[in-house]
Amino acid sequence: MSFSKIIISLLSGLPNTLTLLVFSFIFSSLIGILVAWLSLQKDKVSRGIARVYTGLVRGTPPLLMLLLTYYGLPKLLSFIGIDSNQWAKIFFGIFGLSVGWGGYLAEAFRSAYLSVDKGQILAAYSVGMTDQAAFKEITLPQTFSIAIPNIENLLIGLLKATSLVYVIGLADMYQNATSLSNVNQGVFQLQIFVILAFIYWVIALGIEWFFRDYRRRYVHLNG
Amino acid sequence: MALLTVSKVEKSFNQNKVLKKIDFQISKGEVIVIIGPSGSGKTTFISSLNFLNKADSGKMTFKDKQINLASPKKDDVLWVRRHIAMVFQNYNLFKNKTAVENITEGLIYGRGLSKEAAFKKAVQELKKVGLEEKKDYYPSQLSGGQKQRIGIARATALQPDIILFDEPTSALDPELVGTVVRDMDKLAQQGQTMIIVTHLMSFARKVATKVLFFDDGQILESGSPDQIFEHPQNKRTQAFLSAIAEDR
Secondary structure, eight states: OOHHHHHHHHHTTHHHHHHHHHHHHHHHHHHHHHHHHHHTSSSHHHHHHHHHHHHHHHTSOHHHHHHHHHHHHHHHHHHTTOOOTTSOHHHHHHHHHHHHHHHHHHHHHHHHHHHSOHHHHHHHHHTTOOHHHHIIIIIHHHHHHHHHHHHHHHHHHHHHHGGGGGGGTOOOHHHHHHHHHHHTTTTTHHHHHHHHHHHHHHHHHHHHHHHHHHHHHTGGGGO | OEEEEEEEEEEEETTEEEEEEEEEEEETTOEEEEEOOTTSSHHHHHHHHTTSSOOSEEEEEETTEEEESSSOOHHHHHHHHTTEEEEOTTOOOOTTSOHHHHHHHIIIIITOOOHHHHHHHHHHHHHHTTOGGGTTOOGGGSOHHHHHHHHHHHHHHTOOSEEEEESTTTTSOHHHHHHHHHHHHHHHHTTOEEEEEOSOHHHHHHHOSEEEEEETTEEEEEEOHHHHHHSOOSHHHHHHHHHTGGGO
């Protein structure tokens, strides 16, 4: 089997891999921000919800999270009269990964928020800034930049986790690689998986490049 | 007439009383220097004047407005902070802002200036401390002395009634102290009302109109620089000054 045929076959799963990566990252970030906010509230109920969610999702393997979503979510939705039988599998993939990664991102945001030097906030108050202005101008940008290295790691982890969607029968790059290997009775197995690893590595390099730019922009925060 | 008066200011951290019924007042143009050993409550006291530290009890009269220090209204807190600026020991310049932005933030959010007007004013202030060419630098790119002078410019840009200085030279290398002291001295000459916590006795002597000696959460002695430094009456003051005599 030719080299180009392997690449073309694997890359046909790339749109699904990237769709899973981008949308799961967006939704898990939103969940992460919400849960981090809950965990920083004074009332016990909010903090309790955040703690239970984070504990549960961090303690559940991502593969299991995808299976639970695929088999459990339609049942939950049917309780409220929503029929999800015709929904695309990628929806469940995005949902499962978002819920799973939301817990990790929540911790990244929470710890970054708590790492902002309190003196920065005092200085903001001392020049007459309101709570809202201090948050928008000082706390939020600094939280974001402190969280960047963690977010980058989590995004690369998420890229790798997208390969788990084969368990719900979604055709991503990894699923295509195993299918191709099976069709050829495992003859080209090594070549196929080496090429697959190379493609994942290139995407991971792209992510690193994107964040390297951010890290450069925020390097002055560490002074 | 006093510009700011506070009475019976108290503050505890857990069981530890750090401020014990402090009475204090300052008039326009005065430069009050607070000296005393570490942990005597100096910083806690001055930061209670702009509510960065909330006192447990006490009353404030500032520009004829009475405010309860323990339960101030939100608007009063903002109002006070917009008239009493502060310079911090560790500079506390906003790390994510350039030198000029560090000054414009207060002008925009505290004083309500437009971005353009704030920028113009901020550049003027930087010029006054000789750091105009550093306007686009981030704090991490500046020396300690430069940071503190920008901290001073950030405070003076707001044209506050009072500036609080919390040990502004303590974190500086010795050779950088002079530049910051010169800026403060200039402000005193211009009639800026200031409350300064410092361990620089020679500077205190030169610039102060009144010196307070703090110990154990109380003002043990107050008077003119001459009275405090030449004829201290309280034994604790005498012991403190002789212990740091080499600085004089």
